[in-house]
Amino acid sequence: MARVVAVTNQKGGVGKTTTCVNLAASLAATRRRVLLIDMDPQGNATMGSGIDKNALQLSGYDLLTKRATAQEVCIRAEAAGYDLLPANGDLTAAEVELLNEIGREHRLRIALNSLREEYDYILIDCPPSLNLLTVNALSAADSVLIPMQCEYYALEGLAALMNTVEQIQETVNPALEIEGILRTMYDPRNSLTLDVSAQLNEYFGEKVYKAVIPRNVRLAEAPSYGLPALKYDRASKGAIAYLALAGEVVRRTGLG
Amino acid sequence: MARVVAVTNQKGGVGKTTTCVNLAASLAATRRRVLLIDMDPQGNATMGSGIDKNALQLSGYDLLTKRATAQEVCIRAEAAGYDLLPANGDLTAAEVELLNEIGREHRLRIALNSLREEYDYILIDCPPSLNLLTVNALSAADSVLIPMQCEYYALEGLAALMNTVEQIQETVNPALEIEGILRTMYDPRNSLTLDVSAQLNEYFGEKVYKAVIPRNVRLAEAPSYGLPALKYDRASKGAIAYLALAGEVVRRTGLG
Numbered sequence: 001m002a003r004v005v006a007v008t009n010q011k012g013g014v015g016k017t018t019t020c021v022n023l024a025a026s027l028a029a030t031r032r033r034v035l036l037i038d039m040d041p042q043g044n045a046t047m048g049s050g051i052d053k054n055a056l057q058l059s060g061y062d063l064l065t066k067r068a069t070a071q072e073v074c075i076r077a078e079a080a081g082y083d084l085l086p087a088n089g090d091l092t093a094a095e096v097e098l099l100n101e102i103g104r105e106h107r108l109r110i111a112l113n114s115l116r117e118e119y120d121y122i123l124i125d126c127p128p129s130l131n132l133l134t135v136n137a138l139s140a141a142d143s144v145l146i147p148m149q150c151e152y153y154a155l156e157g158l159a160a161l162m163n164t165v166e167q168i169q170e171t172v173n174p175a176l177e178i179e180g181i182l183r184t185m186y187d188p189r190n191s192l193t194l195d196v197s198a199q200l201n202e203y204f205g206e207k208v209y210k211a212v213i214p215r216n217v218r219l220a221e222a223p224s225y226g227l228p229a230l231k232y233d234r235a236s237k238g239a240i241a242y243l244a245l246a247g248e249v250v251r252r253t254g255l256g
Numbered sequence: 257m258a259r260v261v262a263v264t265n266q267k268g269g270v271g272k273t274t275t276c277v278n279l280a281a282s283l284a285a286t287r288r289r290v291l292l293i294d295m296d297p298q299g300n301a302t303m304g305s306g307i308d309k310n311a312l313q314l315s316g317y318d319l320l321t322k323r324a325t326a327q328e329v330c331i332r333a334e335a336a337g338y339d340l341l342p343a344n345g346d347l348t349a350a351e352v353e354l355l356n357e358i359g360r361e362h363r364l365r366i367a368l369n370s371l372r373e374e375y376d377y378i379l380i381d382c383p384p385s386l387n388l389l390t391v392n393a394l395s396a397a398d399s400v401l402i403p404m405q406c407e408y409y410a411l412e413g414l415a416a417l418m419n420t421v422e423q424i425q426e427t428v429n430p431a432l433e434i435e436g437i438l439r440t441m442y443d444p445r446n447s448l449t450l451d452v453s454a455q456l457n458e459y460f461g462e463k464v465y466k467a468v469i470p471r472n473v474r475l476a477e478a479p480s481y482g483l484p485a486l487k488y489d490r491a492s493k494g495a496i497a498y499l500a501l502a503g504e505v506v507r508r509t510g511l512g
């Protein structure tokens with residue numbers, strides 16, 4: 001039975017997609033069966049996994065609007081090493097089409113029921129907003145993983161995100177937990193980073209992952225080759241940090 | 257008659273808010289009358305201008321839903337040095353309330369008509385998505401200023417942004433121009449930055465600003481004091497770069 005983790009933060013550019021692609025690759029490298037779901041119309045997780053978002057036959061749009069099943073939409077991202085439920089700009093249309101539908105928040109959760117047995121981990125990359133696509137991801141998930149740049153605007157946005165998580169717990173998904181808070185683009189020489197990091201530890205305690213992702217140019221270069229850092233430069237600090245995160249995620253979820 | 261510029265890019269974390277706050281402060285420092293409009297429910301431009309988004313009497317929500325006029329909502333951001341039309345999470349409700357209204361894309365444009373004579377520049381900070389709030393900003397604007405991190409996902413997203421601009425030009429705002437493309441968080445030692453920058457120059461030519469914003473920690477520190485970099489550390493590389501941008505914007509718009 002898969003553990004479904006929504007990787008989310010409405011603050012833009014904090015490393016959601018980079019975390020999804022590299023955590024998926026790291027979990028797959030430790031012989032777990034992994035599915036990455038791209039719920040962002042930008043289609044960055046799709047391109048970052050080496051799949052051309054402009055050449056898709058089927059995508060998340062078809063899944064959410066019930067034009068196709070999850071089995072039909074899922075593809076193998078060979079180079080990256082895991083399965084992918086791809087997305088592109090069409091996903092924006094799904095949001096509009098679902099707005100007046102009954103049970104619109106549960107489309108993804110229901111569609112995933114048939115897949116849960118086939119995977120150990122399902123990761124969902126969310127867009128930078130608290131819209132219906134993000135709500136679908138939060139409704140389908142067992143837990144949320146929150147990438148956090150250690151900077152002011154990202155810290156400031158955490159209160160709004162926690163509010164949304166609470167609203168989801170009170171309505172569409174009472175079992176939703178916080179998987180963890182991940183510090184990304186971490187630069188220990190910078191006092192702002194250290195200040196914000198200290199506040200995260202104070203507020204979230206154990207929920208803050210010990211694994212920290214450093215700022216590492218290899219993580220920014222890898223997507224232009226459609227590869228996770230693990231495949232692009234396995235000795236890079238970025239690839240090693242995400243392997244450490246995968247180890248921590250596995251230990252914490254106790255799936256062994 | 258004010259020049260209205262929408263600062264937009266659906267890619268998250270590219271420096272939209274940082275550009276709005278610091279360009280507004282730099283234009284104001286050269287004795288121009290400036291209004292900054294925060295159209296992002298995150299309320300980052302509001303907090304970055306030293307105004308507590310959680311203590312607002314009125315905000316962009318009241319303007320878009322016609323509960324208040326622009327004159328009533330606008331406030332003076334004293335420490336930052338310009339006027340502000342503030343925002344907070346309520347703005348998300350405006351989006352939902354407007355969805356079925358006739359002329360929903362033009363609410364901001366109509367509301368600004370009464371203000372245009374009072375300012376030389378009106379800047380609009382957009383959220384990281386191509387939603388109704390961004391469409392309102394593009395409909396109200398004379399031009400778009402596009403902050404761009406010189407990295408793969410940001411470059412990849414430019415095609416979708418250009419499509420949206422074209423759709424706006426064909427429907428709600430035929431006069432919309434491209435004000436310019438601004439390279440942000442620029443690190444000349446990094447070959448990825450140089451590659452992407454070369455592609456921008458090839459594709460956009462003259463539209464790419466000569467002014468380039470370097471990665472500079474002062475720009476990330478200033479918002480926690482509710483100040484633009486110009487007021488927080490006027491000698492910093494970030495503050496100087498935004499002053500150079502303001503000079504280029506003024507020269508290009510010919511407002512002298």
Ligand SMILES: Nc1ncnc2c1ncn2[C@@H]1O[C@H](COP(=O)(O)OP(=O)(O)OP(=O)(O)O)[C@@H](O)[C@H]1O
Pocket residue numbers: 011012013014015016017018019040044126127128184185186213214215216217219220221223238266267268269384405407408409410
């Ligand atoms: N640890 C890191 N070191 C260096 N660059 C990074 C790191 N993590 C992410 N990046 C780069 O920073 C940019 C933002 O990261 P990414 O796109 O993953 O964030 P995001 O939260 O998914 O953004 P969005 O809000 O647009 O979905 C990308 O260009 C990415 O390549």
Ligand SMILES: Nc1ncnc2c1ncn2[C@@H]1O[C@H](COP(=O)(O)OP(=O)(O)OP(=O)(O)O)[C@@H](O)[C@H]1O
Pocket residue numbers: 010011012013128149151152153154267268269270271272273274275296300382383384440441442469470471472473475476477479494
């Ligand atoms: N030139 C720079 N040097 C260093 N840090 C920067 C620079 N520009 C922006 N930042 C920091 O990077 C982060 C992202 O910038 P910012 O929030 O302005 O982007 P944005 O495009 O407005 O994000 P969003 O998509 O969430 O609205 C912020 O923490 C900001 O302080």
Ligand SMILES: [Mg+2]
Pocket residue numbers: 016017018040044125126127
């Ligand atoms: Mg992303």
Ligand SMILES: [Mg+2]
Pocket residue numbers: 272273274296300382383
């Ligand atoms: Mg912003």
